[in-house]
Amino acid sequence: DSGVTQTPKHLITATGQRVTLRCSPRSGDLSVYWYQQSLDQGLQFLIQYYNGEERAKGNILERFSAQQFPDLHSELNLSSLELGDSALYFCASSVAAGISSTDTQYFGPGTRLTVL
Amino acid sequence: AQSVAQPEDQVNVAEGNPLTVKCTYSVSGNPYLFWYVQYPNRGLQFLLKYITGDNLVKGSYGFEAEFNKSQTSFHLKKPSALVSDSALYFCAVRDGTGGGNKLTFGTGTQLKVEL
Numbered sequence: 437d438s439g440v441t442q443t444p445k446h447l448i449t450a451t452g453q454r455v456t457l458r459c460s461p462r463s464g465d466l467s468v469y470w471y472q473q474s475l476d477q478g479l480q481f482l483i484q485y486y487n488g489e490e491r492a493k494g495n496i497l498e499r500f501s502a503q504q505f506p507d508l509h510s511e512l513n514l515s516s517l518e519l520g521d522s523a524l525y526f527c528a529s530s531v532a533a534g535i536s537s538t539d540t541q542y543f544g545p546g547t548r549l550t551v552l
Numbered sequence: 553a554q555s556v557a558q559p560e561d562q563v564n565v566a567e568g569n570p571l572t573v574k575c576t577y578s579v580s581g582n583p584y585l586f587w588y589v590q591y592p593n594r595g596l597q598f599l600l601k602y603i604t605g606d607n608l609v610k611g612s613y614g615f616e617a618e619f620n621k622s623q624t625s626f627h628l629k630k631p632s633a634l635v636s637d638s639a640l641y642f643c644a645v646r647d648g649t650g651g652g653n654k655l656t657f658g659t660g661t662q663l664k665v666e667l
Binding site: 438440467469471478479480481484491492493494526528530532538540541542543544545546 | 584586588594595596597598601603642646647649650651652653654655656657659660
């Protein structure tokens with residue numbers, strides 16, 4: 437158990453809908469990362485937050501947004517869902533933020549999103 | 553941009569034999585390299601990382617990795633494979649572009665250990 441929790445484990449929804457994925461980082465970790473794992477794209481970085489502020493952005497669609505709250509949990513919002521958004525969404529956390537950081541990212545169990 | 557490549561989609565090895573899962577990297581600056589393992593329906597589990605120092609890095613579950621700067625490789629190894637090691641293995645490199653701390657992953661290598 438990495439100490440990173442994600443809810444829900446599974447989510448089935450229809451095209452055009454909006455969903456929210458939730459992540460709680462390990463105790464003491466200030467950075468939260470979101471990754472998407474799909475068969476055609478592999479594991480891709482979406483976005484990073486550090487202590488409530490956006491720190492880095494990857495290949496995140498405009499239909500997707502995220503935030504990190506004062507208690508450091510994070511939510512990933514996916515809207516106007518398409519079939520191609522079906523994937524496993526991982527959250528990870530680490531202690532520090534960036535450039536000089538060499539710390540390890542620990543991953544949660546993921547949320548499997550199925551868009552029908 | 554930082555990148556890693558895993559040239560083998562699948563590696564098959566007999567239980568008790570040594571295993572190697574290959575990874576090569578392309579980075580500007582110092583490479584910070586990681587190995588993760590993913591079991592079916594599970595998240596990614598951290599195995600080990602190379603930051604600096606000794607080229608042989610020891611990690612969890614008896615795994616180790618050898619950093620080779622001249623060959624830009626970071627191969628994962630284990631002296632004696634177990635059936636329970638069967639899983640999907642990912643090599644990753646830290647990418648600090650833009651001030652963040654993202655990981656860029658390889659495509660993954662499916663390891664199958666047979667009796």
